[in-house]
Amino acid sequence: MTYALSPEDVAFLRSRYGSKALEVAAQFALTSSSLLADLTALRSRYPEHAAALVETVRARRRAAGKLANADELLADDNAVQQATATPVAALRAAEIARRHPGAMVHDLTCSIGAELSALAAEPGIGAVLGSDLDPVRLAMAQHNLGLLGGVAPTLLRADALTPTSTADLFIADPGRRNSGGRVFGIDQLDPPLLELLTVYAGRPLVVKCSPGLDYRHLRTRFGFDGQVQVVSLDGGVREACLWTEAAGQPANRASVLRSGPDGTTVYEVTSDDPDELEEPGVGEWIVDPDGAVVRAGLVRHYAHAHGLRQLDPQIAYLTGDTVPAGERGFRVIERLPVAEKALRGALAARGCGSLEVLVRGLDVDPDRLRKRLKLKGTEPYALILTRIGRQGVAFLCEPGVRAAA
Structure with missing residues (x-):
C-alpha cells in the first residue's frame, strides 16, 4: 500500500x-x-x-535502472510504476524532433516529469511545457526537472481535456490505475482515451497506452487511423504509443531497445517492410521474436528481414539455420508429441535436471508441466510447446543462446 x-x-x-x-x-x-x-x-x-x-x-x-537521477528523485510508488523509462522517453523525444524540428511540445499529464526530462534534453525540440491536475505531482516535477540544470520546462496546473496552449505537438499518458488497482479498458483510463482523441482531433497528439491495448479494436470500432508504435526495452514490452499524425508513416511499428555497455541500441520493424516468406517448416533453430514485434503484428516482416520462416502461419515462433544478431535462439534436438509420458521419458533419457518451457498456441501452464515431469537429472534443456496446424508438437532444444551482436 x-x-x-x-x-x-x-x-x-x-x-x-x-x-x-x-x-x-x-x-x-x-x-x-x-x-x-x-x-x-x-x-x-x-x-x-x-x-x-x-x-x-x-x-x-x-x-533505479528505469529513470535517470533515480537516487535524487521525488516520487511515489504509483508515479514510478507509470513513468516512462528514460531510454523509451529519449527515443520518443528524438522521434518528435525528427518529425517536428524546433517544435513546442506540451506534456498534458506530466506527473513527476519523467517524460519532460527527456524532452528538455533533446536539442531538436524548441520548447517544452508540462501540466497536470495534481499539485503534489507538479511540485515533485519541479524538483526533478531542477536536477537537469539549465532552464527548466514551464509547469502549470491544468486539466488535460481542457486545451491550455498552442503547442505544436501534445503528449498524454492517461492514468492506468484507480483505487481498485490497474485498469485495462480504454474508457477506464484517466483521462479517457476517446475523449483525448476527440478534444485534440486535428492536432498532432501522442498517447502512451498499456502494451496490452487492443489497437485493432480501436481502429475498426472507433476509426483510429494513426500509427501504433509498440516499444520494448530489454525484452519487456513497455507501451503501445499512438501517433495521431501519421501521414506518410507506416500503420504499425515495433521499436526494440536493448541496453548495453555502450548505451542503448534500437532496431525497428514496420508494416511497410516486406513480409514474403518461404513455406513453413522446421529449421536448425527456433527463434522467439521480441514481444514488441509480436504485439505489433509484424512477425512476418521481422522474419523476412532475417531470412527466417514460420513453424506455422498462425504462430509467432520462427525458425531458420541461423539466429539474428542479438537475439536468442534454441537449437532443435528432437521433435516429440506433447503427451506428458513421452516428454517425461525423453527428458529422463537425457538426464534433464533443469528445463525452460516456452508455450505458444497451446493451453499449457509451464510451471505446472515442469513439476509434473519430475526432473531428476543434472543437464539443462529447453522445451518449446506449440502447434503446427491443429496438432500439438514439442521441440526438445538445447538451452537458449543469444547470438553475438
Whole structure:
C-alpha cells in the first residue's frame, strides 16, 4: 500500500532538512519484514514526515535502472510504476524532433516529469511545457526537472481535456490505475482515451497506452487511423504509443531497445517492410521474436528481414539455420508429441535436471508441466510447446543462446 504524499511532505522533502532526512532514511532496509520497525525509528526523529520519507526512498529504489537521477528523485510508488523509462522517453523525444524540428511540445499529464526530462534534453525540440491536475505531482516535477540544470520546462496546473496552449505537438499518458488497482479498458483510463482523441482531433497528439491495448479494436470500432508504435526495452514490452499524425508513416511499428555497455541500441520493424516468406517448416533453430514485434503484428516482416520462416502461419515462433544478431535462439534436438509420458521419458533419457518451457498456441501452464515431469537429472534443456496446424508438437532444444551482436 503506497502513501499519498501531501504538499507539506513535498515542501519538507525539497528543503535542506528534508534532503538530510532522506539520506538518513536511505540507510534503513525498508523491506516488508523490517518496515514496521524502520518506520517506528524514523517517526522518533521525523514524526510528521516519516511515512513520506519511507515512500520516497522506496520509490527511488524502484526507479533505479528505469529513470535517470533515480537516487535524487521525488516520487511515489504509483508515479514510478507509470513513468516512462528514460531510454523509451529519449527515443520518443528524438522521434518528435525528427518529425517536428524546433517544435513546442506540451506534456498534458506530466506527473513527476519523467517524460519532460527527456524532452528538455533533446536539442531538436524548441520548447517544452508540462501540466497536470495534481499539485503534489507538479511540485515533485519541479524538483526533478531542477536536477537537469539549465532552464527548466514551464509547469502549470491544468486539466488535460481542457486545451491550455498552442503547442505544436501534445503528449498524454492517461492514468492506468484507480483505487481498485490497474485498469485495462480504454474508457477506464484517466483521462479517457476517446475523449483525448476527440478534444485534440486535428492536432498532432501522442498517447502512451498499456502494451496490452487492443489497437485493432480501436481502429475498426472507433476509426483510429494513426500509427501504433509498440516499444520494448530489454525484452519487456513497455507501451503501445499512438501517433495521431501519421501521414506518410507506416500503420504499425515495433521499436526494440536493448541496453548495453555502450548505451542503448534500437532496431525497428514496420508494416511497410516486406513480409514474403518461404513455406513453413522446421529449421536448425527456433527463434522467439521480441514481444514488441509480436504485439505489433509484424512477425512476418521481422522474419523476412532475417531470412527466417514460420513453424506455422498462425504462430509467432520462427525458425531458420541461423539466429539474428542479438537475439536468442534454441537449437532443435528432437521433435516429440506433447503427451506428458513421452516428454517425461525423453527428458529422463537425457538426464534433464533443469528445463525452460516456452508455450505458444497451446493451453499449457509451464510451471505446472515442469513439476509434473519430475526432473531428476543434472543437464539443462529447453522445451518449446506449440502447434503446427491443429496438432500439438514439442521441440526438445538445447538451452537458449543469444547470438553475438
